[in-house]
Amino acid sequence: MNYVTDDYLNNYLRTVQPHYDGVLGEIEKESRAADVPIIPHETARLLSVLLTLKKPKNILEIGTAVGFSSGLMTRYLEEGGTVTTIDRFEVMLKDARKNIKRMGLEDKIKILEGDAADILPELSGPYDVIFLDAAKGQYSAFLPHCIRLLNIGGLLIVDDVLQGGDIAKTRFAVPRRQRTIHKRLKNFLWDISHTDVLTSSIVPIGDGLAVCVKVKEPNSPIEFSNKESKDE
Ligand code: SAH
Numbered sequence: 001m002n003y004v005t006d007d008y009l010n011n012y013l014r015t016v017q018p019h020y021d022g023v024l025g026e027i028e029k030e031s032r033a034a035d036v037p038i039i040p041h042e043t044a045r046l047l048s049v050l051l052t053l054k055k056p057k058n059i060l061e062i063g064t065a066v067g068f069s070s071g072l073m074t075r076y077l078e079e080g081g082t083v084t085t086i087d088r089f090e091v092m093l094k095d096a097r098k099n100i101k102r103m104g105l106e107d108k109i110k111i112l113e114g115d116a117a118d119i120l121p122e123l124s125g126p127y128d129v130i131f132l133d134a135a136k137g138q139y140s141a142f143l144p145h146c147i148r149l150l151n152i153g154g155l156l157i158v159d160d161v162l163q164g165g166d167i168a169k170t171r172f173a174v175p176r177r178q179r180t181i182h183k184r185l186k187n188f189l190w191d192i193s194h195t196d197v198l199t200s201s202i203v204p205i206g207d208g209l210a211v212c213v214k215v216k217e218p219n220s221p222i223e224f225s226n227k228e229s230k231d232e
Contacts, residue, residue: 001037002164002207013042020044023103024071031068036095038068039133039159043206047131047157050211051076054155056128061085062116062142063133063159067096067109073131074108082108084127086134088115116142125149133159137181139188144222147197150214156198161185162208191224 003010019025019041031038039047047069057078061070064087073083087093093113100109112119116134120142130146132139139158146156161167166174167185174182192200192212200212 001040002160002162003040004162004165004204004206004208010040010042013045014040017041017045020072023099024068024075027066027068027071027099027102031066036092037065040206043159043209044069044072046203046205046209047072048076050155050157051129054129056155057081058125058127059083059129059131060123060125060127060149061131061133062120063087063131064096064111065089065092065133067099067103069131069133070096070109071099071103071105073129074103074105077108082110084110084112084123086112086114086116086119088113120145120149123149126151127154129155129157131157131159136160136163137184140184140191140224143188143191143224147214147218147222152214152216154214156192156210156212156214158188158192158210158212160207161189161202161210162204164207167208187224195222195224197222 020028051073055078058081059073061083064070064085070083070085093111100106117138127149128151130150132142150156163182163185166182171179171182189202192198192210197214197216197218198212199215200210203209203211
């Protein structure tokens with residue numbers, strides 16, 4: 001896991017902001033100890049704040065892993081609300097199902113198993129919040145769907161957008177095998193920052209979190225760039 005902030009700061013943030021109580025807290029602890037990918041604690045805290053403000057009824061998550069962030073987000077649902085969460089990795093989903101049961105959240109979390117590239121076009125939403133936390137190289141491809149599926153005023157929250165800070169460097173300073181992702185993520189960040197459909201902020205927390213509000217419907221179907229990154 002990459003972080004854009006220094007360890008001493010991350011450690012402080014994790015110490016000053018208490019861990020979640022109950023089974024959710026146990027799942028967080030176990031997952032970190034086992035190196036299972038879950039959002040950093042400080043990102044979880046920001047998510048808690050955003051969702052407290054938003055009071056969502058329906059949430060879509062792309063990237064379930066073992067169900068930690070799904071479980072977290074159910075805490076902020078309006079009465080009768082649900083979290084729908086997508087993952088394609090059965091090994092993770094097996095644990096996610098176990099954890100969802102442990103948390104007693106079977107009626108609030110619905111898992112859709114498969115590749116989000118196949119599932120997203122089939123969904124009709126609408127959702128109040130979409131949390132995108134999957135393969136970074138696909139974020140651009142998922143963006144038009146996320147916009148289509150969100151209500152106006154809905155939040156799109158995207159994790160891991162800063163590539164450990166490499167995003168701010170020229171591609172020549174980035175290891176060769178990281179360059180495709182580097183270019184795709186830069187295009188993604190350019191797109192969310194320049195469309196008038198979203199008001200966006202890129203927050204350097206964890207490995208970078210983009211927070212976007214859908215402010216209007218697009219006039220025509222959105223076509224985002226396959227363009228070269230702007231500064232190269
Ligand atoms: N949100 C989780 C962590 C997700 S880790 C939490 O904080 O608790 C990322 C997950 O995304 C992995 O489990 C991986 O299998 C899944 N993933 C990546 N790309 C995907 C795709 N295209 N479709 C479905 N799942 C995907």
